[in-house]
Amino acid sequence: LGAEAIGQLSTTILGTIAGTRRRVAVTAADRRSGTTSIAISLARWAANEGARVLLVDADLAHPDLSSLVGLGPGISWLNALRDPRAFQNPAEYIIRSQHLPICVMPLAISADKSREGHRLDQLGQLLDPVSFDFDLILLDMGPASQIVAELSLGANLMDTALIVHQDKGYKVNQVQNQLRELEVEQFV
Numbered sequence: 001l002g003a004e005a006i007g008q009l010s011t012t013i014l015g016t017i018a019g020t021r022r023r024v025a026v027t028a029a030d031r032r033s034g035t036t037s038i039a040i041s042l043a044r045w046a047a048n049e050g051a052r053v054l055l056v057d058a059d060l061a062h063p064d065l066s067s068l069v070g071l072g073p074g075i076s077w078l079n080a081l082r083d084p085r086a087f088q089n090p091a092e093y094i095i096r097s098q099h100l101p102i103c104v105m106p107l108a109i110s111a112d113k114s115r116e117g118h119r120l121d122q123l124g125q126l127l128d129p130v131s132f133d134f135d136l137i138l139l140d141m142g143p144a145s146q147i148v149a150e151l152s153l154g155a156n157l158m159d160t161a162l163i164v165h166q167d168k169g170y171k172v173n174q175v176q177n178q179l180r181e182l183e184v185e186q187f188v
Helices: 003-017 035-048 119-133 144-150 169-180
Strands: 023-028 053-057 102-105 136-143 160-164
Touching: 003 035, 003 136, 003 160, 023 035, 023 144, 023 169, 035 053, 035 102, 035 136, 035 160, 053 119, 119 144, 136 144, 144 169, 160 169
Parallel strands: 023 136, 023 160, 053 102, 053 136
Antiparallel strands: none
16 A cells, blocks of 8 residues: 555655765654654665665654564664664664565663663764665654754754655644754755
């Protein structure tokens, strides 16, 4: 369902990001807008087209990508932030698919959900060493307001923002304005 639309969206994204670091944040104005579904669908489509894809769960408030792709609980890139050696080998926190050129970087939040500074900034640093191993890095990020609250500079984490919406133009403009404050300038 919607394969033609996902195919067109994938082609648009791959054309938009050509020549950049290829990091695309999938976000929306509101929660439950379908960012995770779109991110998973785009990852599968791009992989079927031959792209090497990394799908990252970066929704700090509601990380559910792991369960949707069938991973067990407790596997998380947040664990890497607690281990200084992780920045030397972040690939240890990436799970590779056996069937498609898709990798997943899952997220699990501990019960206390304590803030450890700007974790999304640290995620950007964690992705830097592996960025060139992938043609496309999709970051499932949840609502834009959450990104703005957690991230100090968008360019360190994302090159482009894919804004999921249902024809609510004023909300799309609002999200773009929020992300422009983080120096994000490319939108799909």
